[in-house]
Amino acid sequence: MATISVTGYTDQVSVKPGETVDIKISAENTDSAHVEIVRLIHGDEHPDGPGFIEEPIATSVSGDYPVHKQFVDIGNAVVFEDPAGMLDLDGSLSMACLVFPTTPLKGRQVIMGKFSLEETAGYALGIDRDGHLAFWVGDGRETDEIISPVPLVHHTWYLAGVSYDASSGEATLFHEAIVNPYNGRLGRVAPFDHTSRVQQRLKAKVARSTGPFMWAAATNAAPARGRFKDFLFNGKIDRATLFDRAVSPDELRGLSTGDLADSQPLAHWDTTVGYGSSGIDDVVRDVSGHGLAGVGVHRPVRAMTGYNWSGRHDDWRVAPEEYGGIAFHDDAVTDCEWETTVSWTVPEGTRSGAYAARVTSGDAQDHIPFFIRPTSPTAPILVLMPTNSYLAYANEMIVHHVPVGQAILAHAPVLTEKEADYYQDPKYGRSTYDHWVDGAGVCFTSWKRPILNIRPRWRSSAIGTVWQFPRDLSLIAWLEHHGYDYDVATDHDLAADRGLLSGYRVVLTGSHPEYWSEQGLDDLEDYIAAGGRLMYLGGNGFYWVVSYRDGEPHLMEVRKGEAGMRAWQAEPGEYYHQTSAERGGIWRNRARPPQKLTGVGFTTQGFDECHPYRRMPDSYHKSVAWIFEGVEGDVFGDFGLALGGAAGLETERYDLELGTPPHTKLLASSTGYSDNYAGVTEDILFNHPGLLGTQNDAVRADMTYFTAANDGAVFSTGSIAWISALPCFGYENNVSQVMKNVLDAFIKPGTLPGAGWDQEEKSWT
């Protein structure tokens, strides 16, 4: 019997009691699955810890459900609704577009057209198997094609088009390159001659097809799954036009020079129209007056440099007319659009936390996570789960694609069956650590798809330990063990509810809250400045700029800029988010280094071993010495579920030049890292020998503490591994002791311990 598999996702990241979460399940080789709701307590199976802990919840929805395989209509396209059927041409037609193919040799691709492969009907401009421009017509029985004799060169802008006269069957297919010193991979010195005009009489006529007019895809259908997109295109498409009559190539050329208006096209899509000061939507607008607008699916990337990019501007807001490029990728997925299998309305009184729908069928099981936050604060402590950062890593496959991955990570990857399977068919899309098929960095990531690694127990193949969500569950387990009252909320709740933080005395972060929206940072900063207390329990936090569109909290944008420890870098001129019109990249390069908020900021990463902290002189000052009450000796944290130490993986440093508040106390520091711990790239001006761990003083992990106004305070551990040390030795250890000291102090209102010791004299223990 074939192996059973089950997986799924929820429609929302986080819900409140009274709200409904839709659980969408797909299963293969089975028609029934048992669903239960569980509360997740601990997610790291390392033998030095308590193992996997979940707590089934009695709910009205627990039970067996019929399940079936749900498909994903993968890949970007622009779909034109066209209710009046104006694009449903069956006679003469002409079309042209500005196109930038990135994988011309991948196989047949449709650039634009209305073609149904299943019906063998319609018309489309595309690229044939061997990378030549092609025009296809289908008459319902057979197709005919005209193919350009000149191959398309990847990463080059073309004006490409076709003119087709139905009465004679005569088709003229043409393209010419538009090359300036900036807009493509190659400059004008590469002696390519791209100009082509070819004529041929076509045998088949155009028959109407039932699929929609699309950019970057044709329609296909299969019995098991119905209609889906096929012949997907990789590359950029800028402006385009369509005529319901044969128009000479010379006239179509008006598309690139801007004088098309007199020709009265059926559609003239100007991709630069509709750019707002706060972002760009998914609509491609028709300026011909016929209103033939289309909508992008799986969020094609906009704000891309266009055919006419002059290289003068690096921001689409300054020169939108040069940013008409829309990038399409055949492996993009931002919403699987599955049917709901189970809907659970969270009962009032359900405690907040990390939850999962546990789906079981035969030997197969999956935990589909979601979060429940309280309607109003029920405790002084808020655990802020860094869901932005979970999304950034969703379905990451670094070790399979990046040759230097093992050098970065210092060991051979540790694969599991699920990951090996997913690598074979990455049908649920990629993470912002991966590249799309054509090599462009993935800048969108979504919650609305099965995600392998936002799961309890999942161990990152790259790191060899847990990463993000399953690690952060160790904090939940620790709070549970020590009986703290706490609420759980997520980055997504912070975005939905601006007042969220103010209801809590202390906010605890996850282990790696790396991705932040401007608003999230603002709220956290406001919270601290107003007297809130932050326990920053991670490393490499508050680092990358992300943005969401209003009403679409499942879909996050990241553009990795010219600095930072990054898996890819946006192309020149493409650093500005389409979602929010702000500059992407690291916050440090937008004058907001993490040190300004937390006292520490990213300084190094390494994945071979973790280390203990050593107390620094500051920690003996009475204003902070209370943090180490009950901790014996200078060294602590020499254990942990993450490579044997509490300090490591990705770590932070105190740096006055980067905005660490001057009164910040350096409580402890961890040193002695291997050469696998390299200094971060944003610190490097000239690269030179001596920037690796054994020779670089910046390669360390700093633990800091500073007070803010109104009894506010920030305690930062400066290490991702910190949380993984908490569950060791039955949750009773010196890392746990430090945590308890700080947390116990932070949940008490009023003056913080040690606050009176504001002089150097006699203040030392």
Place this chain on the structure above:
Amino acid sequence: MSSEKRLVGRRLLRPAWPVRPERTFRRWRYPFTKRPVLNLTGKFNPITLKREMVLTDKKPMFWLVGLSALLLLPVASGTERVLTLFGIACIYAAINVMWTLIIGTAGLQSFATLATVGVGSYGAGYLSVTYGIAWPLMLIVGLLLGALMGFVISLPARRLDGLYYALLTLGLSEFMRNFVTQSDALGGKFNGALFGVAKIVPTLGTPRLTQTVVFITTFVLLLLALAVFRAVNGGRIGLMLKTAATSKEDESFASAIGIDFQRARLWVFMIASGALGFIGAFYSATVGGTSLQIFSLDLLLLMLAMIVIGGLGRAEGAVIGTVIVVFITQWFVDWGPWRIVVVGVLALLSVLYTRNGLFGLKAQLREIRTRRQTLHRAATTGRYAEFLPQEAPEIGDKSVIAKRVFERDLRGRLRSWISPDLIAEHERKPLGQHSDHLERMLNYFRKAPIPDKYAVYCEEPFARYRVVALSGLPGVPPRVVDDKVYDSLDAAYHAVFLRRVNDLRAS
């Protein structure tokens, strides 16, 4: 043609099609088809980036030239002898094309070809002589008889394989011959000769004119046969059979993906047999009779020689082979039995020295050339660095070559550092800071390209690990390298290390 002189070794390169970017390039098609007259594909010359037009499929052109020559040469020569000779060649060629369909496309070793032709020939002839039916009806009768015959002899093909089936079908010819000899109605009295059959081409003004028209009708017959061949072999049924073509494994594969190749095979056999019957009837109606010669073993072997010389499985091979053999046997009549010896020697040579007759020669010569090129490049290896010299032109990204040169030197250094101490150091502590030599070695290993790069596979966390190698190809899972299982990650990391050290040693 290009005006520039382009050189390849000592000979001029094949002329390139002109490229005129300023002009509209017109693609012509054969009337009523989607086939291009000249299937020109453009490409950029990788050496110069200049545009080139290359004729990708020259076959239609060769067919056009070849068939035109076959039609025009005899007609132009005008002698009855030449016309007769080529008329015979056309009929034999038509038979051989159909036989090719049976042997090549259907993959059935049937020798009942001439028996089927004979059935059509005698059947239609008999009806014409006895009942006076006209030639168009004769052709239809031939077709039906052939198809019936095909059906009957296809039955044992389901059970009999290869040699046994060949023997059976061979026996069938002999049976037919005996049958005719003993049948009075079929001219047994006249040693099997049947005459007085209705003719397609009546006697015209001059014998030469008559012969010319007869020749043209045989040429049309050949065209028809080629059309049938194209429709069947190039059509859906032919595609299905190609999947099951070469071996028993292919047959199983074809069945597994839902291709009923047995059925497809029988269909091809029936179609080809029908056509053979048709040709038989055509033969009777062209010659005005038929004779036992048609069932003779020597003719069958001669036809086999034609196919072997031309190249098995290809229509062009069947036609050219037939023309050559017919020419030898009919033109050099005064050589007597030596003609047969010459044909035999030709067949022997093509079996011994060619892979697939005349039409397999091109691929064969190309391979020989590539081999010689490789040898030549290999002889100059000293000038190249760390890669097989014949590879260099195929590496589009020249930085790969530079990288290999660099790594050759690096590997040399690393290899000299391999020692039991170094391996012991890694075993003690696979992760973390190591001695300089070990660190450098590990960095080299870890930076290797993804294909065949080692990784650890976790079967059970903290209990069962294996060593695998990544594919580097999307869609291809990692491959397990051996059956060893490790109980800790450190042990697995070290196993990976040992493998890499071994690979470094061997490199």
